Amino acid sequence: xxxxxxxxxxxxxxxxxxxxxxxxxxxxxxxxxxxxxxxxxxxxxxxxxxxxxxxxxxxxxxxxxxxxxxxxxxxxxxxxxxxxxxxxxxxxxxxxxxxxxxxxxxxxxxxxxxxxxxxxxxxxxxxxxxxxxxxxxxxxxxxxxxxxxxxxxxxxxxxxxxxxxxxxxxxxxxxxxxxxxxxxxxxxxxxxxxxxxxxxxxxxxxxxxxxxxxxxxx
Amino acid sequence: xxxxxxxxxxxxxxxxxxxxxxxxxxxxxxxxxxxxxxxxxxxxxxxxxxxxxxxxxxxxxxxxxxxxxxxxxxxxxxxxxxxxxxxxxxxxxxxxxxxxxxxxxxxxxxxxxxxxxxxxxxxxxxxxxxxxxxxxxxxxxxxx
Numbered sequence: 001x002x003x004x005x006x007x008x009x010x011x012x013x014x015x016x017x018x019x020x021x022x023x024x025x026x027x028x029x030x031x032x033x034x035x036x037x038x039x040x041x042x043x044x045x046x047x048x049x050x051x052x053x054x055x056x057x058x059x060x061x062x063x064x065x066x067x068x069x070x071x072x073x074x075x076x077x078x079x080x081x082x083x084x085x086x087x088x089x090x091x092x093x094x095x096x097x098x099x100x101x102x103x104x105x106x107x108x109x110x111x112x113x114x115x116x117x118x119x120x121x122x123x124x125x126x127x128x129x130x131x132x133x134x135x136x137x138x139x140x141x142x143x144x145x146x147x148x149x150x151x152x153x154x155x156x157x158x159x160x161x162x163x164x165x166x167x168x169x170x171x172x173x174x175x176x177x178x179x180x181x182x183x184x185x186x187x188x189x190x191x192x193x194x195x196x197x198x199x200x201x202x203x204x205x206x207x208x209x210x211x212x213x214x215x216x217x218x
Numbered sequence: 219x220x221x222x223x224x225x226x227x228x229x230x231x232x233x234x235x236x237x238x239x240x241x242x243x244x245x246x247x248x249x250x251x252x253x254x255x256x257x258x259x260x261x262x263x264x265x266x267x268x269x270x271x272x273x274x275x276x277x278x279x280x281x282x283x284x285x286x287x288x289x290x291x292x293x294x295x296x297x298x299x300x301x302x303x304x305x306x307x308x309x310x311x312x313x314x315x316x317x318x319x320x321x322x323x324x325x326x327x328x329x330x331x332x333x334x335x336x337x338x339x340x341x342x343x344x345x346x347x348x349x350x351x352x353x354x355x356x357x358x359x360x361x362x
Contacts, residue, residue, distance in 0.1 A: 004219060007227060014231055018238065025242055039241055043234050050230055054223040 008137035011051055012152070015130060018044035019156050023213030048130045062129035063184035072177055072186035079173040080190055080197075083166075087201035096203035103199040113192055120191025121184060127153055127171070128178040128187060141179050149175035160216050162206045166198055253349040255340045258284070259312060260300075260353040265334040267361045270322040273307045274300045274338055274353050280314040285339040287350060288322040291332055295325045297339075333358050 002010075018040040026037045052062065059065075091098055104112050131152055135145035150171030157163040174187050199207060208216060219227075260274030274284045283301040287294065304319030320336065334357045337350035 001221075002224065002228060004224075007219075007224060010231055011227075014234060018234075021238060021242065026245060036241075036245070040238060043237060047230060047234055051227060054227050055219055 005138045008134040011047065012131055012134050014047060015044045015126065016152055016156070018047075020213075023156070023215075027213060027215060044126070048126060051130070057129075057133070061182070062125070062133075063178065063182040063187070065183060066185065068181045068183045069186050072181035072183035073189070075177045075180060076173065076186060076190045080194060083169060083173075083194065084197040084201070087166075087198050091201040091203065094203050094206070096201075098200050100196070100200045102204065103196055113196060116192035116195050117188050120195065121188035124174065124178075124184055124187040124191055128174065128182070129184065132175050132178055136179070146172055146175040146179065157212045160208055160210070160212050162202060163210060163212065166194075170194060252342050253340065253347065255338070255351060258338050258340070258351055258353070260284075260318075260336075260338065262334065262336045262354040262357045265324065265332075265357040265359045267324055267327065267359075270324055270334045270336065270357070271320065272336055272354060273304045273313070273319045274336075275307070275313045275318045276338075283317070286320050286353065287337045287339060289335045289337065290325060290327065292335075296322050298322060300338075327361050329361050331358060331360050 021040045022037045026040065027034075088098060101109055103109070103116075107115075127149060132145065132149045135148045139145045139148065150168050153171035154164045154168035157167045170191075174190065178187060195210075199210070211218065255276065255278070257278035258274065258276055260272060262270070262272040264271050270288055270290075274286060276282060276284050283299045286298055286300050288296045288298070298320055300320040301317050302319035302321050303316055304313075305316045307313045307318055308316045322336075324334075336353045338353050340349050340351050341347070342349065
């Protein structure tokens with residue numbers, strides 16, 4: 001009989017492999033068509049949602065709630081300021097000046113921030129409401145599950161070295177805060193703002209347009 | 219989590235793996251056919267310190283001349299079009315005309331053993347993708 005811990009590990013591996021398949025195999029061979037990449041993404045979402053149902057997880061447990069929005073944001077504020085400050089210093093030291101309109105300059109910044117929030121929400125949902133919670137089934141609350149969540153998040157940004165570094169640091173902060181105050185809205189807000197700060201502060205050449213997977217080499 | 223839910227989750231995980239494996243296999247097969255021209259025929263006849271020679275024909279388009287690239291010891295050496303006079307290829311009914319040969323001047327090489335490879339350049343994806351397809355077998359030769 002398969003144990004709950006083994007099953008949780010299998011779930012983590014399955015969703016991680018879907019993302020890696022999309023990033024590395026399908027996006028490389030699909031050319032400009034994004035449709036084929038949607039297949040492993042859809043399969044991953046089916047698994048994530050069905051898993052919530054089978055495990056009896058409610059939306060509130062997963063972080064779809066507002067009652068702890070401010071406490072969650074309070075926990076996030078200091079690390080966000082510190083990381084943004086470090087990014088600015090690294091940017092200055094490498095001769096790059098901050099440009100807060102650099103992130104998809106062809107779009108209105110408010111629209112781009114909205115997209116960043118939405119994309120961040122999706123990522124945080126999979127990362128925290130699924131990966132983090134499954135990691136907690138295996139290792140319990142605390143350092144191990146936080147580190148594993150952050151490592152997976154970083155791995156999914158391979159081989160972009162700067163992005164892997166910042167996603168690991170961000171992953172630790174977000175996974176820790178989620179375990180204290182599970183609120184996806186606060187995490188998505190933080191995700192969007194931190195992406196904006198990092199893109200604005202670090203040299204564009206270092207981030208390589210946030211490309212990951214095989215597209216990093218394009 | 220009860221045993222029924224657990225069994226359902228296991229079934230879903232297995233089904234998902236099978237679908238993804240089939241998807242990857244389908245993409246791999248499609249990618250192979252998109253990036254490979256099964257109608258290319260050719261031979262690398264000879265290589266020495268003076269020249270590397272052979273012929274290549276695209277049987278799906280027998281009147282076009284194939285672009286070829288020479289690599290010596292895994293390093294790119296030269297590119298050319300296979301449009302040299304080779305009546306023997308035509309006589310052997312491997313081509314519709316006499317002009318499918320290639321001749322490369324061998325680059326300056328140190329004494330010792332070397333290996334020449336000639337690749338046909340195959341364009342796909344409306345010209346956005348270019349892949350190399352080995353012509354014949356690698357040819358090993360020695361320079362004294």
